[in-house]
Amino acid sequence: MRAEAVEADLGWALGTVFRGYLRATEEALAGLPGGPRGYQVLTSAARCEPTRQLVMAQHLGVDRTVMTYLIDDLENAGLVERRPDPADRRARLLSATERGLARLVEANRAMRAAEDRVLGALDPRERDRLRELLRKVAMADAAPDNPCAVVQEAAALDGTC
Amino acid sequence: MRAEAVEADLGWALGTVFRGYLRATEEALAGLPGGPRGYQVLTSAARCEPTRQLVMAQHLGVDRTVMTYLIDDLENAGLVERRPDPADRRARLLSATERGLARLVEANRAMRAAEDRVLGALDPRERDRLRELLRKVAMADAAPDNPCAVVQEAAALDGTC
DNA sequence: CAAGATGTTCTGCCGTGCAGACTATCTCAT
DNA sequence: ATGAGATAGTCTGCACGGCAGAACATCTTG
Numbered sequence: 432m433r434a435e436a437v438e439a440d441l442g443w444a445l446g447t448v449f450r451g452y453l454r455a456t457e458e459a460l461a462g463l464p465g466g467p468r469g470y471q472v473l474t475s476a477a478r479c480e481p482t483r484q485l486v487m488a489q490h491l492g493v494d495r496t497v498m499t500y501l502i503d504d505l506e507n508a509g510l511v512e513r514r515p516d517p518a519d520r521r522a523r524l525l526s527a528t529e530r531g532l533a534r535l536v537e538a539n540r541a542m543r544a545a546e547d548r549v550l551g552a553l554d555p556r557e558r559d560r561l562r563e564l565l566r567k568v569a570m571a572d573a574a575p576d577n578p579c580a581v582v583q584e585a586a587a588l589d590g591t592c
Numbered sequence: 593m594r595a596e597a598v599e600a601d602l603g604w605a606l607g608t609v610f611r612g613y614l615r616a617t618e619e620a621l622a623g624l625p626g627g628p629r630g631y632q633v634l635t636s637a638a639r640c641e642p643t644r645q646l647v648m649a650q651h652l653g654v655d656r657t658v659m660t661y662l663i664d665d666l667e668n669a670g671l672v673e674r675r676p677d678p679a680d681r682r683a684r685l686l687s688a689t690e691r692g693l694a695r696l697v698e699a700n701r702a703m704r705a706a707e708d709r710v711l712g713a714l715d716p717r718e719r720d721r722l723r724e725l726l727r728k729v730a731m732a733d734a735a736p737d738n739p740c741a742v743v744q745e746a747a748a749l750d751g752t753c
Numbered sequence: 754c755a756a757g758a759t760g761t762t763c764t765g766c767c768g769t770g771c772a773g774a775c776t777a778t779c780t781c782a783t
Numbered sequence: 784a785t786g787a788g789a790t791a792g793t794c795t796g797c798a799c800g801g802c803a804g805a806a807c808a809t810c811t812t813g
Contacts, residue, residue, distance in 0.1 A: 435700070437635045438731060441707045441723060442617065442628050443652065445610050447730035450653050452606055467603050468769095474598045485791060491604065492611050494770055499793055521778045521791040546602045552732035553725065561725040562602060564718055569608035570599060571713035629800095646760060655801050660762055682760040682809045759810070765803090772797085779790075 448549070455549045459541035463534070464504035468493060470542070472501060473527060473535050476511045481524035483516065510534055609710070616710045620702035624695070625665035629654060631703070633662060634688060634696050637672045642685035644677065671695055 437443045456467055463469050468491070475487050488498040502525065505511045510531035516522040527535065550558045598604045617628055624630050629652070636648050649659040663686065666672045671692035677683040688696065711719045 435635070436639070437632055437652070438727060440632060440635060440703075441710070441726070442613055442703075443632055444723070444726040444730040445606075445613055446628075447653055447733055448726055449606050449610050451729070451733040452603055456603065467607075471598055471601060471604055474601060478597070483791080491598065492608055495792075496771080496794080497769065516791095519779065519791080523792070542601075542603075549602070549733075550729055552729050557725055557728075560721065561729070562605070564714065564722040564725070565602070565605040565609055566599060567718075568612070568711060568713050568722070569605040572608055572612040572710075644760080656761075657763080657802080658800060677760095680760080680810065684761075755813090757810105757812085759808100761806105761808085763804105763806080765805105767802085768800095770797105770799085773795085775792105775794080777791085777793105780788085782787090783785085 452546075452549050455545045456542060459545040460538060463538060464508050464510075465501045468497075468501060469505055470538055472498075472505060472525075473510055473531055473538070476505075476525045477527040477532055477535055481514070481526040483522045484513075484525060485522070487525060505531070613707075613710050616706045617703060620706040621699060624699060625669050625671075626662045629658075629662060630666055631699055633659075633666060633686075634671055634692055634699070637666075637686045638688040638693055638696055642675070642687040644683045645674075645686060646683070648686060666692070 453467065456470075460466050460470050463473070465472065471491050472487065472493075475482060475491065484498055484502065485495060487493075488495055493501065502511060502513065506513055509528060512526050512528050512531075513523045514526070516524045547558070550561065553561060614628065617631075621627050621631050624634070626633065632652050633648065633654075636643060636652065645659055645663065646656060648654075649656055654662065663672060663674065667674055670689060673687050673689050673692075674684045675687070677685045708719070711722065714722060
């Protein structure tokens with residue numbers, strides 16, 4: 432016996448799909464500060480209640496120090512807004528501006544198409560399954576101590592703020 | 593309506609899972625030059641026929657220039673071997689040494705455990721499904737013009753060299 | 754044999770993650 | 784109330800990896 436193929440390696444598949452995703456979305460997010468990361472920050476900032484920088488950074492897997500200038504760029508573009516938290520003036524609450532929301536709607540449309548292009552090898556049923564499984568793993572990984580995230584998300588999904 | 597949650601974003605899920613993978617495997621691959629990338633190179637080098645650097649780099653999504661010192665490190669550790677291709681002396685053929693194969697077997701064992709830890713939120717059936725779907729997307733993305741990769745892999749998997 | 758293409762390596766630039774320091778603010782114990 | 788320690792955000796400096804471009808050896812084609 433020699434060895435197994437790289438294609439069987441989870442890391443290879445993850446990395447390849449991730450790179451494909453980055454490639455496919457870079458044109459969909461052209462002009463948006465921060466690229467995919469900026470898109471995720473903007474999406475998070477568009478939630479019902481404003482979120483603190485650090486909480487958001489941890490949830491998105493972005494370093495604190497990177498978060499600073501990532502938000503700087505988005506703020507300079509007029510897409511998000513930083514406000515001191517009245518309950519803790521050390522913290523800054525992040526929320527999307529009207530312009531940011533409009534830009535997000537536009538970006539969402541482009542992203543749908545890009546994501547479908549990434550998953551082009553799968554039929555619609557498989558795509559949903561893959562999204563679901565990835566999300567399940569990611570949720571468990573991102574918030575082992577924060578079960579309310581699921582509730583928050585459900586509330587956000589049906590649009591009731 | 594405000595917006596959808598980040599958790600619904602494919603990029604967020606992919607990134608989070610990918611980071612979780614890197615975190616989980618870094619101890620499994622401790623001491624192996626290049627970390628996950630080195631592991632993939634070593635796995636690829638352990639194939640039946642030696643492969644050219646550039647071909648391998650493209651398949652693994654590694655930059656040419658990075659591939660150079662990645663292989664340098666693995667070669668210095670005595671795990672892989674560079675030889676000029678007799679058919680084209682510009683190219684270098686990469687193959688794993690005996691020591692590299694032994695190290696790979698050891699690494700594979702540790703990686704199995706690490707990968708299962710990453711997918712801990714899924715039951716065995718779901719894990720297989722996720723691997724399968726990811727692999728399908730990755731294969732289509734990595735080799736849109738190289739259908740024989742599947743055959744090569746099948747040959748490698750059953751150990752017939 | 755000349756001209757262009759290709760594989761590998763090297764150099765330099767940039768974006769990103771990370772560690773550490775610093776300021777402003779909060780919390781808690783006394 | 785007040786002082787000690789913790790925390791949010793920012794800034795600086797370092798390291799690693801991707802990327803562009805050049806250099807060199809070699810192959811291929813006319």
